[in-house]
Amino acid sequence: xxxxxxxxxxxxxxxxxxxxxxxxxxxxxxxxxxxxxxxxxxxxxxxxxxxxxxxxxxxxxxxxxxxxxxxxxxxxxxxxxxxxxxxxxxxxxxxxxxxxxxxxxxxxxxxxxxxxxxxxxxxxxxxxxxxxxxxxxxxxxxxxxxxxxxxxxxxxxxxxxxxxxxxxxxxxxxxxxxxxxxxxxxxxxxxxxxxxxxxxxxxxxxxxxxxxxxxxxxxxxxxxxxxxxxxxxxxxxxxxxxxxxxxxxxxxxxxxxxxxxxxxxxxxxxxxxxxxxxxxxxxxxxxxxxxxxxxxxxxxxxxxxxxxxxxxxxxxxxxxxxxxxxxxxxxxxxxxxxxxxxxxxxxxxxxxxxxxxxxxxxxxxxxxxxxxxxxxxxxxxxxxxxxxxxxxxxxxxxxxxxxxxxxxx
Numbered sequence: 001x002x003x004x005x006x007x008x009x010x011x012x013x014x015x016x017x018x019x020x021x022x023x024x025x026x027x028x029x030x031x032x033x034x035x036x037x038x039x040x041x042x043x044x045x046x047x048x049x050x051x052x053x054x055x056x057x058x059x060x061x062x063x064x065x066x067x068x069x070x071x072x073x074x075x076x077x078x079x080x081x082x083x084x085x086x087x088x089x090x091x092x093x094x095x096x097x098x099x100x101x102x103x104x105x106x107x108x109x110x111x112x113x114x115x116x117x118x119x120x121x122x123x124x125x126x127x128x129x130x131x132x133x134x135x136x137x138x139x140x141x142x143x144x145x146x147x148x149x150x151x152x153x154x155x156x157x158x159x160x161x162x163x164x165x166x167x168x169x170x171x172x173x174x175x176x177x178x179x180x181x182x183x184x185x186x187x188x189x190x191x192x193x194x195x196x197x198x199x200x201x202x203x204x205x206x207x208x209x210x211x212x213x214x215x216x217x218x219x220x221x222x223x224x225x226x227x228x229x230x231x232x233x234x235x236x237x238x239x240x241x242x243x244x245x246x247x248x249x250x251x252x253x254x255x256x257x258x259x260x261x262x263x264x265x266x267x268x269x270x271x272x273x274x275x276x277x278x279x280x281x282x283x284x285x286x287x288x289x290x291x292x293x294x295x296x297x298x299x300x301x302x303x304x305x306x307x308x309x310x311x312x313x314x315x316x317x318x319x320x321x322x323x324x325x326x327x328x329x330x331x332x333x334x335x336x337x338x339x340x341x342x343x344x345x346x347x348x349x350x351x352x353x354x355x356x357x358x359x360x361x362x363x364x365x366x367x368x369x370x371x372x373x374x375x376x377x378x379x380x381x382x383x384x385x386x387x388x389x390x391x392x393x394x395x396x397x398x399x400x401x402x403x404x405x406x407x408x409x
Contacts, residue, residue, distance in 0.1 A: 006047055006048050006049055006295065007049075007295040007296065009043075009047050009049070010044060010047060010049040010291045010292060010294075010295045010296070011292065011295065011296055013040050013043045013044060013047070013049075013288065013291065014040070014288055014289075014291065014292040014296075016036075016040070017036050017037060017039070017040030017284075017285075017288045018288075018327045018331055020032075020033060020036035021033045021036060021037065021281070021285070021327060021328055021331055022326060022327045022328055022331075032277065033277070033281050034277035034278070034280040034281040034284070036284075037280065037281040037282075037283070037284025037285045037288060038280055038281075038283075038284045039284075040284055040285075040287070040288040041055070041283070041284040041285075041286075041287030041288055041291075044287055044288055044290070044291035045287070049291040049294060049295055050287065050290060050291050050294065054290065054294070055287050055290075057290075058286045058287045058289075058290030058291075059283050059286045059287065060166065060169050060170070060286055061249075062169045062247075062248075062249040063162075063165050063166050063169045063249070063282065064279055064282060064283060065249040065252070065253050066159070066165050066168075066169075066248055066249040066252045066253070067116075067162060067165055067278070067279060067282065068252075068253065068256065068274070068279060069249070069251075069252025069253035069254075069255060069256040070115065070116050070119075070159055070252050070256075071116070071119070071256075071273070071274045071275060072255075072256030072257075072259060072260065072270060072274070073115070073231070073234070073235055073238065073252070073255050073256055073259060074115050074116060074119040074123075074273070075269075075270045075273035075274065076227065076231040076234075076259045076265070076270065077115070077228075077231050077232075077235065078119075078122075078123055078273060079224070079227070079265055079269055079270065079273070080223065080224045080225075080227035080228035080231050081222050081223035081224055081228060082223070082228045082231060082232060083111075083123040083124065083127070084127060084222070084223070085223050085228065086107070086111075087107055087124060087127045087128065087131075095210050095211065096209065096210055096211075097137060097204055097205050097207075097209055097211075098198060098205045098206075100132075100135075100137075100142070101141070101142065101145055101194060101197060101198060101205060102194060104124075104128055104142050104145045104146060104149070105145050105149045105190055105193055105194045105197075106149075106190070107124065108120060108121075108124055108145065108146045108149035108150045108153060109149040109150065109152055109153030109186065109190040109193075110153060111124075111153070112149070112150040112151075112153035112154040112160055112161075113153045113154060113155075113156040113157050113159075113160050113183075113186065114157060114159055114160070114235075114239055115159070115235075116154070116159065116160070116161060116162070117150040117151060117153065117154035117160060117161050117370045118150075118161070118162075118275070118278075118369055118370050118373055120146075120150050121146060121147065121150050121370045121373040121374050121377070122373055122377065124146050124150075125143060125146055125373070125374050125377035125378055126377055126380075126381060128142050128143070128146060129142065129143055129377075129378050129381050129383055130381065133381070133383075135211050136211075137204065137211075138201070138204050139378065139381075139383045140201075140378075140383065140385060140389060141197050141200070141201040141204055141205075143374050143375075143378045143383060143385055144197055144374075144385065144389075144390055144393050144394075145193065145194075145197045146374050147362075147368075147370055147371045147374040147375075147390075148193045148196070148197070148362045148393065148394060148397055149190055149193050150370050150374075151358055151359065151361050151362050151368055151370055151371075152186055152189035152190055152192075152193055152358075152359065152362070152401060153186050153189075153190060154186075154358060154370075155182050155185055155186045155189065155354065155355055155358045155359060155405075156179055156182050156183040156185075156186035156187075157175065157178060157179050157182070157183070157242075158173070158175050158178050158179075158242075158248055159175075159242065159248065159252070160358075161329075161358055161370075162278070162282070162330050163329045163330045163332075163333045163354065163357050163358060164178075164354050164358065165248075166282075166330065166333050166334065167333060167350050167353060167354045168248060169249075170333075170337055170341075170350065171346065171347060171350035173347060173350065173351075174245060175242040175243055175245070175248055176243050176245070178351070178354075179243075181351050181409065182351060182354060182355060184408055185355055185401075185404060185405045185408050185409070188401075188404050188408070189359065189401040189404060189405075192397060192400050192401055192404070193397060193401075196393050196396065196397040196400075197393055200392055200393045224264060224265075226264065227262065227264050227265060230259070230262070231259060234255050234258050234259055235255065237255070238251050238252060238254075238255035281330075282330070285330065285331060285334055286334070289331075289334040289335065289337070292335075293337075293338050297338045302338060302339060302342055305339045310339060310340070310343060310349070311343050311344050311345070311349070313348075313352050313406050313409050314406050316340075316349060316352045316353065316356070317352055317355070317356040317402055317405065317406050318356075319336075320332060320336065320352070320353050320356035320357050320360065321356045321357070321359070321360035321363075321398075321402055322360075323335065323336070323357075324356070324357045324360040324361065324367075325360055325363055325364070325367055328368075328369075329357040329358060329360065329361055329368065332357050333353060333357055336353055340353060348409065351409060352405075352409055355402070355405040355409060356402055356405065359398055359401045359402050359405060360398060360402070362394045362397055362398045362401070363394055363395055363398040364387065364390070364391055364394060364395070365385065365386075365387045365390040365391070365394070366387075367394070367398075371390070371394075375390075
């Protein structure tokens with residue numbers, strides 16, 4: 001096949017793949033994001049845009065291994081009942097809606113910083129929504145608080161979300177350095193999230209309502225205490241290894257392997273908690289993006305994009321935020337990689353991309369997978385989280401937090 005034809009076909013495959021990733025479907029076909037990424041990667045190989053060796057070299061195995069290890073750890077925490085016990089402990093003394101909101105924001109943000117925000121949304125949403133309903137409160141603002149706080153909290157570390165994992169691998173940033181730069185952004189952002197939700201739902205939070213301890217009339221938490229203790233210990237050791245400078249992928253997969261050595265949980269229950277389609281999507285997107293870079297990302301294009309001023313924090317932040325809302329944050333990071341690497345200070349640039357791509361996910365309800373998880377889990381409990389209700393919190397909060405990120409970076 002002529003080179004020009006291969007190049008055009010590869011660009012078409014890239015656009016089609018990212019369109020499905022952005023919108024989540026391709027009517028009338030029954031294909032999801034993972035399927036689109038897998039088909040796109042296969043076509044890049046089949047069309048000759050990438051050789052066999054180039055396909056395997058394109059996949060960032062450290063990112064895949066890190067994500068798998070974190071999923072195994074989170075699965076064990078969930079199966080042991082650790083999360084239910086933690087949220088009950090956090091809100092045990094809450095007496096007012098405003099303090100309950102603060103507890104939800106803190107729990108969602110802090111847990112998401114270390115244990116992948118999507119997982120935290122899966123676990124916390126039913127617990128918090130059920131709690132709010134039992135207390136006779138409107139569950140919508142608390143659900144929104146989980147979504148926006150999980151995104152903001154995940155900014156803080158390499159293991160907070162999938163795009164940070166990719167950035168950590170591409171940049172070679174040390175876990176401690178990454179956290180030192182972005183944890184302050186997350187801390188200020190969580191305070192802004194608390195204020196944004198509270199001010200958007202004044203009737204819920206400023207009516208002077210008091211209620212008894214939330215867990216006072218609840219059934220005992222279902223906790224496998226030996227498993228919870230073991231998993232918590234392994235998790236603390238894993239996080240300590242991250243901060244000590246151990247390779248994050250190695251530390252995560254060793255932690256996951258240690259937790260699979262148990263007599264208390266059938267492996268099938270752990271495997272059922274793993275988001276296998278997400279791992280497939282990552283592998284496919286690595287290949288699709290590599291195909292595009294090979295046929296379309298020329299030195300001339302890189303030089304032209306560099307001329308747009310990406311060395312400036314504000315410019316790179318706005319470009320990243322806009323691209324993340326068009327194609328989602330993980331694809332945006334992969335697309336930006338060839339343009340970030342040649343910048344004068346790529347380490348700082350990657351921190352900016354991590355900040356902006358993550359915080360941009362709060363703009364709309366469909367801006368991040370975490371938001372969609374919260375909406376879907378709440379809907380199963382009879383609570384509808386509308387696009388416009390979310391937007392009145394998410395849009396101004398995104399603008400404010402990205403502005404804070406620009407100032408601090």
